[in-house]
Amino acid sequence: MSGSRLEHFLELSRQYPWHLAPFTERLADGTRAEVWDTGVLCLEPASPGTRDIVISCGIHGNETAPIELCQRLLQQLVTGHLKCRQRLLLIFGNPAAMNAGVRELEENLNRLFSGAHARGEKTSRERQRAAALEGYVTRFFEARSGSERLHYDLHTAIRPSLHEKFAVYPFTHGAPYSRNQLAFLQAAGVNTILLSQAPTTTFSYFSAHAFGAHAFTLELGKVMPFGQNDARRLADMAHCLSALLSTPGWQPPALKLAELEVFDVSQEIIKHSADFRFSFNNDVSNFTSFEPGALLASDGEHRWYARTSGEAVVFPNAGVALGQRAALMVSPVRLGEGQLV
Numbered sequence: 001m002s003g004s005r006l007e008h009f010l011e012l013s014r015q016y017p018w019h020l021a022p023f024t025e026r027l028a029d030g031t032r033a034e035v036w037d038t039g040v041l042c043l044e045p046a047s048p049g050t051r052d053i054v055i056s057c058g059i060h061g062n063e064t065a066p067i068e069l070c071q072r073l074l075q076q077l078v079t080g081h082l083k084c085r086q087r088l089l090l091i092f093g094n095p096a097a098m099n100a101g102v103r104e105l106e107e108n109l110n111r112l113f114s115g116a117h118a119r120g121e122k123t124s125r126e127r128q129r130a131a132a133l134e135g136y137v138t139r140f141f142e143a144r145s146g147s148e149r150l151h152y153d154l155h156t157a158i159r160p161s162l163h164e165k166f167a168v169y170p171f172t173h174g175a176p177y178s179r180n181q182l183a184f185l186q187a188a189g190v191n192t193i194l195l196s197q198a199p200t201t202t203f204s205y206f207s208a209h210a211f212g213a214h215a216f217t218l219e220l221g222k223v224m225p226f227g228q229n230d231a232r233r234l235a236d237m238a239h240c241l242s243a244l245l246s247t248p249g250w251q252p253p254a255l256k257l258a259e260l261e262v263f264d265v266s267q268e269i270i271k272h273s274a275d276f277r278f279s280f281n282n283d284v285s286n287f288t289s290f291e292p293g294a295l296l297a298s299d300g301e302h303r304w305y306a307r308t309s310g311e312a313v314v315f316p317n318a319g320v321a322l323g324q325r326a327a328l329m330v331s332p333v334r335l336g337e338g339q340l341v
């Protein structure tokens with residue numbers, strides 16, 4: 001491995017997938033680059049702007065397009081092609097799962113945040129990683145107050161989606177939605193928003209709830225093996241993230257609210273037993289809708305039905321562990337000006 005260790009940070013993280021000894025390097029513009037652990041890199045510019053930004057990817061090891069996007073971003077920062085003017089915590093979430101080419105090794109990392117890693121008797125590598133990542137995000141955000149806290153957790157979906165890119169907006173506990181953030185997402189090519197209606201144990205909900213961050217799970221296309229992603233499909237996202245990092249005070253173009261496709265999460269379908277079955281074919285795309293009254297899934301005596309017109313399925317996965325979410329049902333809604341701040 002020649003060149004700076006930072007240039008090879010992803011490779012190094014994959015070589016030491018569970019622990020990497022911390023080290024610090026200085027970028028040409030004076031930014032301090034601190035490796036905190038495998039897959040965890042903090043960039044501290046000499047005079048940072050007012051935003052503290054977490055960008056995470058690879059929380060699921062086989063969701064490669066966001067990993068490749070972050071790797072390109074890092075290369076540009078390290079080589080000086082992109083100036084880092086905001087504090088940044090860049091996270092490659094599950095290097096061991098990347099090496100194995102799988103979503104998860106023992107457990108779904110994105111169900112283990114907000115302390116879920118410590119509940120119950122079970123131990124797993126993903127539980128340790130979730131606890132560690134919570135600690136790093138805490139250290140990053142608590143290093144200063146008064147900043148605008150942002151967290152974009154980048155994913156890709158297992159199946160094709162009728163809306164290729166979409167965001168899960170974690171439950172806000174009644175707080176209004178951020179016009180600026182929706183404008184950012186729209187400019188970045190994410191025009192479909194799912195409004196979560198309850199707390200979850202995802203990474204984005206953790207940052208939103210524990211630190212008041214504007215945090216989102218962003219679905220940026222479909223899962224593909226490394227090297228088979230078309231970077232052009234993420235060009236708008238790459239552009240907006242670069243602008244955010246390199247230009248203090250940068251704002252996206254104004255939100256076009258009427259063009260946003262918004263859905264409320266209307267039901268969570270939970271797998272309770274090995275008898276769990278969906279009533280639709282395994283090859284349905286995300287956002288396939290059902291007539292009210294249509295049977296969606298069964299699990300022993302338990303039945304789930306579509307309730308409202310246009311109700312659609314997202315993330316159906318009958319293979320999840322018992323007790324986990326097997327699908328979300330979402331219903332189209334209009335977001336009013338009064339719900340934005």
Ligand SMILES: O=C(O)CCC(=O)N[C@@H](CCC(=O)O)C(=O)O
Nearest residue numbers: 110155157158159168202217315
């Ligand atoms: O395509 C799928 O079935 C899953 C894609 C994925 O990893 N989605 C996230 C969404 C997290 C959220 O609801 O905020 C996940 O399931 O963890």
Ligand SMILES: [Zn+2]
Nearest residue numbers: 060063155156
């Ligand atoms: Zn994912």
